[in-house]
Amino acid sequence: MGYKTVRKAVLPVAGWGTRFLPATKAMPKEMFPIIDKPVIQFIVEELLEAGIENVIFITGKHKRPIEHHFDINTDLERHLEEAGKEKVLKNIREVSHMINPIYVRQKQQLGLGHAVLTAEPVVGEEPFIVSLGDIILEKGSENLKKMLELYNRFGRSVIALFEVPEEEVSKYGIARVKESSEGALIIEDLVEKPSPREAPSNLAIVGRYIFTPRIFAKLRETTPGKGGEIQLTDAMKLLLEEEEILAFKIDGKVYDTGNPLDYLKTVFEFALKREDIGEELREFIANTLNKQNQLIDKP
Template identity: 35%
Template sequence: MLENVKFGVIPCAGKGTRFLPITKSVSKEMLNIIDRPTIDYIVDELIDSGIKDIVFVVSPSKTDIKKYYSKDESLINELKESHKEEYIKEIEKLTSKANFYYVTQKEALGLGHAVLMAKEIVHDNNFVVCCGDDITLYDKCNPPIKSLIEAFNLTHSTIVGGQKVEHSLINKYGSMDIEKNIDETLFKLKGIVEKPSLDKAPSDYASLGKWVFKPNIFNELEHTKKGLGNEIQLTDAIESLIKKEDVYFKIFNGKRYDCGDKLGFLKAIIDISLTRDDLKDGFLKYIKSIIK
C-alpha cells in the first residue's frame, strides 16, 4: 500500500548553465529526449509509483513547464482542422494524468531551499523529491520511486535513494556512511559525506536524486544554515536529521541518467531510442553504419 506518501516534488529552478546557450530560452528540464521533455519521464515514474499530486518548484522565468502541462485549446482545434486527431489524445493526456502545482523559488538558494518552498503545498504530508534532470529507465512493474516508498512504509523513516557507482566517480556525489545492513538493498545510515575525496569516501554508494521525506524535513531545512556555494543544502538537513532519528539508504533498480550532464543526456537519448518500436530498427541500422 502506497497511500502514506501523497506528493511528488520536482525542483526545477536551476539555471542549466552547463547547457547554455539553449537554456537561455528553454528550461533544462524541458530539453527533449526525442518527442518528450526530460521532466516528463520523471513525472511518469512518479505516476507509475502511485503519486498523483506533483509539485514543480520553478524560478520566476520558467514558464515553459507550466505551459507544457496546461490545456491548449487552440492547439487542439488546429489539430482537428488539420485532421491530425492521432496527436490529440497525447496532448490531452498530459493535462489529465496528474494534479500539477507550481511554486516559485524567487532566489536560487539551493536544492534544500527549493524543497522548503514546496511546504506551502505539501503541508504535513509525506512526500517524494526527485531532481528535475535525473531520469531512470526501469521495469514498469517495479519503478524505482515505488521501491523507495515501500522502504519508507517499512521503516517509517526518511529514505535516501541511490546506487553503487564506480569508485572513481564517488567524488561527484554524496557518499553513504553506512551503520548497518537491513537487507541487500536497504541500509541504516551513520552519515553522508558530500563529494568526498576518493581516499575519504566511506563507501561507493551514492545519493542519486530521489528521496522520501516526512514533513519534519521542513523544520530541519528552516534551521539549516547556508553551506556549500552559499546555498541551503538538502544534504546538510539530512545530516542533521540523522543525528536525531533513523535515516535509511535504499538502492533503487533501473539505469539512471544524469541529464544535467551533456554526455549523460546523450546516453539517455540513445538508450531510449533503442526502446521505441517506431525508432529502434532504423536507429540501430544507422548506428551500425557509422561505427564500421
Template identity: 40%
Template sequence: MKQKITKAIFPVAGLGTRFLPATKSVPKEIMTLVDRPLIQYAIDEAREAGIKEFIFVTSRGKSALEDYFDHAHQLEHDLASKGKTELLDILKATNMDSGQIAYLRQHKALGLGHAVWCARRMIHDEPFAVILPDDVIAAEKPCLKQMVEAYEETGGSMVATMEVPPEKAHAYGVLDVADDRGAVVKAKGMVEKPAPGTEPSNLAVIGRYILHPNVLTSLNSKEAGAGGEIQLTDAIAKEIGTDRGVYGYRFNGQRFDCGSKAGFLQATVSFGLSRPELRDELRDYLQEVLTLDKAAQ
C-alpha cells in the same frame, strides 16, 4: 500502516548553464529526450508511484515550463477535427487538472535544500517525495514506485542510491552504511561531496527522495553546507539519529545524468533504441558511424 506519499516536489529553478545557448530561452526541463521533455519523464514516474499533487519550485524565465502542462485547446480542437486521435491522446496525457499542480518561486539560488524548503507550506506534516528531473531513470518498474513500496516497510526517510566508481564519489552525496539488507540499506551517516579518498562508501545518492516532514524543520535553520549552499543531504542526515531512520534504496534501472551533455546524449541513444519504430534505423546509423570512426583511426 505508513502514510501514503501523494505529494512530490520538483526543484526546477536552475538556469541550465551547461546547455547554453539553448537554455537562454528554453528551460532545461523542456529540452526533449526523443519526443518528450525531461519534465514529462519525471511527471510520468511520479504518477505511476501514486503522486496526486505536483509542486514545482521555479525561478524567473520558466513560463514555458508552466505553459507545457496547460491545456492547448486550439491544438486539441484541430487534432480532433482531423481525426488524429492517437496524437490527441498523446497530447492529453501531458495535461494537468486544475489544482493538481502548483508553482512556487525560489528567488535566490541557495541550493537544493533551500529549493525544497520553499515548498514547506504546501507539505505541512506529510511525508513527501522529491524528484530531480535531470536524473532520468529507465526502469521496468519506475524508480519512485520501487521506493514507495520499500518505504511502506521501512518508514523514515529514503534516498535512491547507486554504486559509483570510488574516484567519482566526490561528485555525489554518499552514504555511510550501518546495515546492508540488499536492496535496502540503513544509513549511519551521509556526506555531501566528500573529499577524494574520504568517502565512507561508493553508494551515491541520486535524485529521488521520500522524506519525513521533519527534514523541512531541519531546513529552517538554513545552514550552508558544501559549496556554500543549503544542502538537502545535510537536513536528511539529521534524521539518522532518530527512531525514524534514513534508508538507501538500490533501485533496479539505469540512471542517466541529463544535467550533463554527455549524459543527455547517452539517454537519447538509449531511449531511441528502446522505441520499436526507431530502433532499426538508429542502430544501423550508429553501426555505420562506429565503422567509419574505426576506419579513420
C-alpha cells in the same frame, strides 16, 4: 503502526541549467526532449506509476514552458483535431490531465535545500517525495513504489542510492549504510563529493527521496554554504542526529540528463530501443563510424 500517507511530490526545477547555455536561456533543461518526450514528463510518469498525482513544481520565472506543457492548449488541440491527427491529439490530452500540478516560485536559487524548503507551505505536516528533474530511472523498475512500501513499513525518511564506480564517487553525495535487525538498510553517514580515498562506500545518492516533514526544521537550521546556498545533504545529516534514515538501492539503470554528454547518451540509448527509429539509427551510426575510420586510415 499506521503512518501518514505520502500524497505529494516536490520537483525542484528552478535551476538555471548553466551547463547547457545558451540553449537554456529560453528553454528549461527539464524540457529538453528525449526523442519526442521532455525529460520532466518521464519524472512525472514515474510518480503516477507510484500513485502520486499532486506534484509541486518549484519553479523560477524562466520555467514557464514546464507549466505550459502540463496545461491544456485548446489551439493546438483544435488544430490536431481538424488535421485528423487523432493519435497525437489523444497523447496531448493525456499529458494535459495526467497530474494535479502546483507551482511555487523560488525567487532566488539558493541551493537544492532551499528549493525543498520553499515547498513547506504546500506540503505542510506530511511526508513527501522529492524527485530531481534531471534523473530518469529505468521504466518498469517500480523504485518509487518500493520506496513508498519501505516508508509505509517504518515511517522513516528513505533515500535512494545506486552503485557508482570508485573513480566517480567525487561527483556525488555518498552514503555509509548498515543493515538493521529487520533487514532494512540504515544510513549511518553522508559525505558530499568525497575523494575516492575518503569515500565511505560507492553508494551514491540518486535524486529520489521520501522525507518526513521534520526535514523542514533541519533545512531552516542548516548553515548556508558557498554562495549562500542551503544544501539538502547538510540538512539530512542534521536529521540523522534525531531520526533514522533508511536507504533503498535502486533497481535498473539510472539516466543522468543534467550535463551535455550524459544527456546525449540518454537520447541515443532511448532512441536505439525504439522500434520505429532504432534500426535506422543503428545503421546511421555504423555508417558514420565507418566513414570516419576510412578518413583516419587514409595516408
